[in-house]
Amino acid sequence: MSTGAPVLEIRGVTKAYGEREVLRGIDLSVSEHQAVALIGASGSGKSTLLRCIDLLEEIDDGDVFLDGEVITDPSVSPPGVRKRLGMVFQAFNLFPHLNILDNVVLAPVRAHGVSKREATERARDLLARFGLEGREQDFPDRLSGGQQQRVAIVRALATQPRALLLDEITSALDPELVGEVLHLVADLKAGGMTMLIATHEMGFAREVADEVCFLHEGAIVERGSAEAMLGAPEHPETQKFLRRLLDAGRL
Structure with a gap:
């Protein structure tokens, strides 16, 4: 420990x-x-x-x-605290009207004041690291449940949090998708x-x-x-x- x-x-x-x-x-x-x-x-x-x-x-x-x-x-201030923590929910909670890249970039730019260029570079690196390269322009409904949950985790990591809070992140997934998220x-x-x-x-x-x-x-x-x-x-x-x-x- x-x-x-x-x-x-x-x-x-x-x-x-x-x-x-x-x-x-x-x-x-x-x-x-x-x-x-x-x-x-x-x-x-x-x-x-x-x-x-x-x-x-x-x-x-x-x-x-x-x-x-x-x-x-x-x-x-609760928003100030949430800037320092990453929360991933049971449901993916992605914005359906935004593509994957914009879902990930939104919080760093809006809440943390990171430049759009820097946030985009970091988001692309994270998406590639977690097997989502080439899916940046897709919308959430084009991805599997496991892929959507990976995007949700990437979105939480994009703000470089002090800690991650993960709430039953596999409960909404089909059994065959659980392993990839874990x-x-x-x-x-x-x-x-x-x-x-x-x-x-x-x-x-x-x-x-x-x-x-x-x-x-x-x-x-x-x-x-x-x-x-x-x-x-x-x-x-x-x-x-x-x-x-x-x-x-x-x-």
Whole structure:
């Protein structure tokens, strides 16, 4: 595991929708070059946690820090924070009226003030790196689901974020397309990208995660190395969750 200072630190974060508690006192840190996987059943709070970190949801209590700076204070500008984080969603969320190159270039130019020329060069390099060279002028509906998700990841990388937040990025893909996207994320991990990943893909978590956190009913009830968590979990709820996946042939 990385021993550097945390890029992301979550302290005592809580979130409720009315009477329903979704996050219950989450404590978590992600260090430089570290990949942390969030696992757990649907509704356990994984996606909500990522959305709270990216300030797409307002937390009820606690704090989130980015490079030691609290970002959940009401005085902090959410757009300013999002310039420093890359978020990739379950749905690809590409702009259908823009071609692939323009989808990738938009944020660096509009939000970061990068020149159109520099942003275009960086976008072309990234698209080529991830197997999308020659598709720059295509519109999203001309690409497969796996290709669209790769574009979404490239779009997040184009802003050179401090960390990537990946929210079940394979859940909307056909099974045969899952592997290509997971391979891309494994390459990013090998290159030192700092990542917090909500995933149902246990094999992927085993391959890329320095730490795995199991969420149950809005709380992290167990955490540890991927080998320990997926091979010999100690908490009964973790054991039950992984047993269900094993019975379903997904582990």
